[in-house]
Amino acid sequence: MTMDYLRLMKYPGAKTAMLPELTRIIGGSGCKVVVDVFGGSGLVSLNLHGVSVVYNDLDPELYNLFLQIKNNSSRLKRLLIQRMDELFHPGGKEILQNRSRNEIVRKALIQRASSGHSNKYETKSDPVLRAEETLFRFNVSFGGLGKTYSTDREKSPARYIEKTIAQYDMISARVHNWRLENLDFRSVVEKYDSSEVLFYLDPPYPGKEWYNFNFRDDDFRELKLLIDRVAGQYILNVDDNIPMITGIFGRPTFLRSYPSNNRNDGSRPEESKKKAFYMNFDDPVSSKDIKSKRPRRSY
Ligand SMILES: C[S@@+](CC[C@H](N)C(=O)[O-])C[C@H]1O[C@@H](n2cnc3c(N)ncnc32)[C@H](O)[C@@H]1O
Structure with missing residues (x-):
């Protein structure tokens, strides 16, 4: 398209x-x-x-995602950017090739999946953290309900999240006017x-x-x-x-x-x-x- x-x-x-x-x-x-x-x-x-x-x-997780974009838009965006920074710039200024960036995302996800719910992003009681988790999980996964993680053969998961961040303000301006059910x-x-x-x-x-x-x-x-x-x-x-x-x-x-x-x-x-x-x-x-x-x- x-x-x-x-x-x-x-x-x-x-x-x-x-x-x-x-x-x-x-x-x-x-x-x-x-x-x-x-x-x-x-x-x-x-x-x-x-x-x-x-x-x-x-x-309810999709509903929560749009509700948080509508009501807590800036905090959700900050969390998403923070997550990208934690993954790709742990030392402050690392610039990585696409291939190693994919590998980092994949390892982070596998680690999180195997460590159950201990990760701070899975704090289910905070709806904004939950929304960020949903957004991240779907963007880096391949197929199904965000439970299968992408490999090098698919498009870069890092690029998907970066595109979401780049479009975030326009998306949030639209969602702001929606009714959510x-x-x-x-x-x-x-x-x-x-x-x-x-x-x-x-x-x-x-x-x-x-x-x-x-x-x-x-x-x-x-x-x-x-x-x-x-x-x-x-x-x-x-x-x-x-x-x-x-x-x-x-x-x-x-x-x-x-x-x-x-x-x-x-x-x-x-x-x-x-x-x-x-x-x-x-x-x-x-x-x-x-x-x-x-x-x-x-x-
Ligand atoms: C084919 S997907 C929609 C995809 C969407 N048009 C898009 O472009 O992203 C179908 C959706 O229906 C939702 N769904 C399933 N059963 C439903 C029901 N009984 N009432 C409302 N939504 C339902 C699912 O959670 C799923 O997100």
Whole structure:
């Protein structure tokens, strides 16, 4: 993706490749409020303009992270910079090559994992320290819930954190205006439903246990019942070609292929992933595509 965008952290299933299309469709919908129902890393919310944002995720650690960015922004930034300094400049002015920096991060993480909860950053009672821990863990890990640590083959974890620090003030200015919720999707949709609202729906992947909170088939069925009766607009994206999903949601509004750079799912880097979109409002660009490229499969 060539566009310049804000991103807080790496996250499994973050919508990086789909971001230009999602922001274009959401921006063109005319809605005033966007509810990011399965907010995750907040990537989509962070890159929306001209709308009010409600960020929601059922995971309390993600909710806490955004709450601390909103309410204790400077302290969280200081902690992050302090952590980088402790790791990379222990003597005050060491300048290290990328390779040795990665190695330092990896060793620090492995050491912390093996020493249980003794590290001062895992002081769970302090929500700002917990937020810093979450941010650090996701940025330096590869895949899953921040529990697998990157190796030299992946991009530099140090560079990820440095990018977060560089973008931090812009991110914090956005988050400052958000409403934050820590609700199950059923409750947040019920709470905010109105004709001025657009729900962005990016649920967990069926059959994958990537998150602290994952989805069962019944959750997809209940999501379908919910979107069938909302007063607001919605756009839902899911992986294409999953019989359970098409059985519940039917024929998608449109399909798209994106290059897959997410090796969590076992794909090779050059492979592309097909995504199915469902929405209840017109998007001039994708409806033109649908007329010219109707999927041949019958659902
Ligand atoms: C595919 S991820 C969202 C990724 C996000 N769009 C991004 O770009 O970072 C799905 C998210 O749904 C959250 N989740 C799981 N079950 C939920 C539920 N019942 N209600 C609300 N959120 C839930 C997970 O914690 C996870 O962060």
